[in-house]
Amino acid sequence: MPHIVTLTLNPAIDVATSVPEVTPEHKLRCGPVLRDPGGGGINVARVVRELGGDSIAVYTRGGPTGHLLEHLLEEKGLLRRSIPIHGYTRESFTVAEGTSAREYRFILPGPTLTEHEWQRCLDAVAEVAVGAAFIVASGSLPLGVPEDFYARVARLGKKQGVRVVVDTNGPPLRAALEEGVYLAKPNRRELRDLTGMKTEDLVTQAAAARELVAKGRAEVLAVSMGADGALLTTREAQIRALTPPVETHSSVGAGDSFVAGLTLALARGKSPEEALRWGIASGTGALLSQGTDLCHRADVERLFAQVKTMPVSPA
Template identity: 80%
Template sequence: MAHIVTLTLNPAIDVATSVPEVTPEHKLRCGAVRRDPGGGGINVARVVRELGGESIAVYTRGGATGLLLEELLEEKGLLRRSIPVAGATRESFTVAEGSSAREYRFILPGPVLTEPEWRRCLSTVEELAQGASFIVASGSLPQGVPEDFYARVARMAKQRGVRVVVDTSGAPLAAALEEGVFLAKPNRRELCELTGMKGEDFAGQAAAARELVARGRAEVLAVSMGADGALLTTRDLQLRASPPPVETHSSVGAGDSFVAGMTLSLARGKPHDEALRWGIACGTAALLSQGTDLCARADVERLWTQVAAATV
C-alpha cells in the first residue's frame, strides 16, 4: 500500500484541561493538563499510524510553540516534513466543565504566512506526492495563504495521478471543489453553504450531495451529520451509516479521525461501504478518548463491527 501524505498549514498545540464550573470574572483553577500535536492533517496522520497505515505529515512550524510541536510529534513517532515559518505555531485549548459535562473549545489564530512560505508547503507536498496513494489536505488556512491553495494542491495531484481528500470549510472548500477532488467531507452546514440549500431535511441533503457529485466537484462526498452518522455519495450509490451509542468524553478530533479511517480504508482497496464504516468507527472511537487524545485502535475495531451502511 502506498503512503498517505497529509498537509496541515495551520497546526496547533492542542491543550486540554478541566474546571469544576465555568464562571465569569473569577479565577478558574484548572485540573491536569494534556498537550497533543494537533491540526487537521496531523490528526489524520496520527490516526493512520494508530491503525497500522503509513503516512507522511507535512506541516508548518514556528517559534517556541513550533519546537514543542516537533517534540510532541517525535513522541508520537510520526514520519514528517516540517516547513519553518517566521510566525509562531498557534495553540488551541479545550476546557471540560465538570458540573455539566459540557466542553468549551477555544481556537486561537495562527501565524501569517508569506508567499515564499506557503509556496514551500506546496512544493514539499509535490515532492512527496511521488508514489503516494492519497494527499489529505485538511484544516483551516492561515492568513496570507490564498483561498485557492487547496485547489492548487488538487490540480497538482491530478497531474500526478494522486487522489486528493479535502476537509476544510468556506471559500477554500468551495475553490477546491471547483477544481474537483476525489473525496470531500463537508458537514451539513457546509453542504448548505455550498449548494444554497435551505433547511436540514435529509432528503434535501441527499439531493444536494448527488448534485455536487454529478457536477464533478468530488468523486466521493462524505457529509458528516454528527450523532446521525454520515452520508456517502458517489455517481453510482448513496449510503448512510449511523454510529453506535457511546458515552462521549471529548469531541476533539472526531472529524479528523473519520477522514483518516475512510482514507486508509480506501487506500487499502476496500469498497465504499466498508470505508464508510471504518470512518464512522474511527470518529465514534475518538469520542471515547479524554481531552485532545484521538481514537484507539482497539476501540475502532470493536465499534466497526457495530456499524452498518445501508443504501439510501
C-alpha cells in the same frame, strides 16, 4: 500499501484540561493538562498511524511553540516534513466542565504566512507525494494563504496521479470543489452553503450531494452529520451510516479521525460502504478519548462491527 500524505498549514498545540465549574471573574484552578500535536492533517496522520497505515505529515512550524510541536510529533513517532515559518505555531485549548460535562473549545488565530512559505508547503507535498495513495489537505488556511490554495493542491495531485482529499470550509472548500477533488467531507451546514439548499432533511441533503458528485466536484462526497452519522455519495451509490451510541468524553479530533479511517480504508482497497464504516468507527472512537487524545485502534475495531449502513434511494 502506498502511503498517505497529509498537509496542515495551520497546526496547533492542542491543550486540554478541566475545571469543576466555569465561572466569570474567579480564578479557575485547572486539573491535569494534556498537550498533543493538532490541526487537521496532523490529526489525520496520527490516526492513520494508529490504525496501522503509513503517513507522512507536511506542516508549518514556527517559534517556541513550533519547537514544542516538533517534540510532540517526535513522541508520536510520525514521519514528517516541517516547513519553518517566521510566525509562531498557534495554540488551542479545551476545557471540560466537571459539573455539567460540557466542553469549551477555544481556537486561537494562527500566524500569517508569506508567499514563499506557503509555496514551500506545496513543493514539499509534491516531493513526498510521489507514489502516494492520497494527499489529505485538511484544516483552516492561515492569513496570507490564497483561498484557492487547496485547489492548487488538487491540481498538483492530478499532475502526479495522486487522489486528493479535502476537509475544510468556506471559500477554500468551494475553490477546491470547483477544481475537482477525489473526496471532500463537508458537514451539513457546509453542504447547505455550497448548494443553497433550503432545508436540511435527509432527502434534500442526499439530492444536493448527488448533484455535487454529478457535476464532478468530487468523486466521493462524505457529509458528516454528527450524532446522526454520515452520508456517502458516489456516482454509483449513496449510503448512510449510523453512529453507534457511546458516552462522549471529548469531541476534539472526531471529524479528523473520521477522515483518517475513511481514507485509509479506501487506500486499502475497501469498498465505499466498508470505508464509510471504518470512518464512522474512527470518528466515534475519538469521542471515547479524553481531551486532545484521538481514537485508539482497539476501540475502532470493536466499533466497526456496530456500525449500521443502509442504501439511500433517490426520492
